[in-house]
Amino acid sequence: MKLTPFGAFLSGAAALALAFLLIPIVAIFAELTFGEFVDGVTSDVALDALRVTAETNLISMALIVLFGTPTAYLLATRRFRGRALLITLVEIPLVLPPAVAGIGLLAAFGRLGLLGGTFEAAGIEIAFTKVAVVLAVTYVASPFYVRTAIAAFEAVDPDLVAASRTLGAGPGRTFARVALPLAGGGLGAGLALAFARGLGEFGATIMFAGSFQGITQTLSLAVYQAFDVDFDLALAIGALLVLVSAFVLFLAKLIPAWRRSSSSSITAFAPSGSH
């Protein structure tokens, strides 16, 4: 195939763009020996940060699934006035700068904040605790799950939901036995995206939760903290985050592809109806 000038331009631009995306990742591993990597990720700072990240993200993801799934199902299956507005509302954290989200959370849940007094009276302190990390991660990561979940529920054939109802299943049972399993792949992909975002959370967390080792210092915060003191440690934690993120991205791509291939026979054999 002969390369036209335009084709050459496209290939050149694409090669530059993709190389630019890869270079920082390559650099992290190039600047790091295997020994430095192992020392770094087994250091107290890294292990504490890993534990804090795992704990807070796990709780955040549980909260996102627990509240995000019904929200997404409601928005996907009901038509009502103001629905478009609510869907936009779900996306607010996507366009809000994380630092703004952090200051907002502080203004709401901080000791002197809008709701802080109420919590303080109940003896609950939120800002600069692990709870704050959970709230920050939940706030910024939730739209990734909810948006994908809305699309996944919307893709469920309404006739299948109707069939379930006429077969005697109430709305709850229909959700559990028809909508949820059929949207499962999309929900999984959405959760993987939310988790990836949660892992990288920085701005809102540092504003609202601070960066205290073993309490609120997540891996992303630890990279920032270490970078002043020990560049190799920062690189090692960075490398760890790259590996985890790559794995999550891989999962996010894999789940829908796997769902598609396992259900593709349905479209292939779909009745044509026109014969």
Next chain:
Amino acid sequence: METFELELDHGLRSFRLALALELGSETVALVGPSGAGKSSVLRAVAGLLRPERGLVRLGQERWLDTSRGIDLPPERRRVGLVFQEYALFPHLSVRANVEFGGRSRAAELLDRFRIGHLAGARPGAISGGERQRVALARALARDPAVLLLDEPLSALDAYTRAHVRTELRELLQELLLPTLIVTHDFDDAAALADRVGVLVDGSLLQLAGPSELVAAPADSFVAGFTGANVLRGIASAGPDGLTAVALDAGFTAYTADAGEGGVTLAVYPWEVSVAREAPDDSAINHVRAPIASLVPLGNRARVRIGPLTAEITARSADRLGLREGDVVVASFKATGARLLQL
């Protein structure tokens, strides 16, 4: 046996759906062009669509009565709805699909519909005819008091369709349930139903036994829908007490029915005979024209001559040596032409 009553009045996009039906243990088919509101009737009965005004009642059991504010959700109406594309759950096996409707009769139904050997298969992996049997078994597993079939044959290829039609007819005769079928195909309706209602733009034009619809169509739409040639023209009094109709198609036909002004003539294809020369027999209507098309249909052939379609035996078509383009004469009797006032 309980009667099933249905009254609907509901605004659809470009017309109002307004009809009333009463069913015993019989099959009623609603036929009509697509977009006539047929599926909306089934959805309203099943509780998937709430009509502006309506009543759906099985004996003393009210499923819907807008005047009393009663509107049971679908899961509390004892209906078996078979969807046009079957709506089988793609993530569940055939057995789990049937059991979704009810476990107690699942095994029996798998046997009865000859799908026991497919019990472990997913709906995506079985044929259209098999899928239809799964959908029927699933609907019956719920032990419905009313059966609703949405275009039960349209998703099937022509070959499977003929088989399934016979099977379905036997099944419906056996079940003795009030059954409502919607279809766009008059032949399917006539084969499956005890009574056929022609639904156009949301209203029932005529509800009668299939042979009655053919014999005495209420208007030209019903006539055309049941397969008749429909010819427009202007009627006036003719000789010998007949009515002469100057047809838009360019010739004058005579009918024994009375009428005047703008009318349509309905002539069934099997009442039209074909000959090389105008025969000297009891038919007084003759059209001489080339054969536009000749379609064999098993032991019969459909011949298109000018504005008319004739249905003759394949044997006659052979004997006459008919070929497309041959100029022939199509004839029908004045008593074989039904006059319908516009």
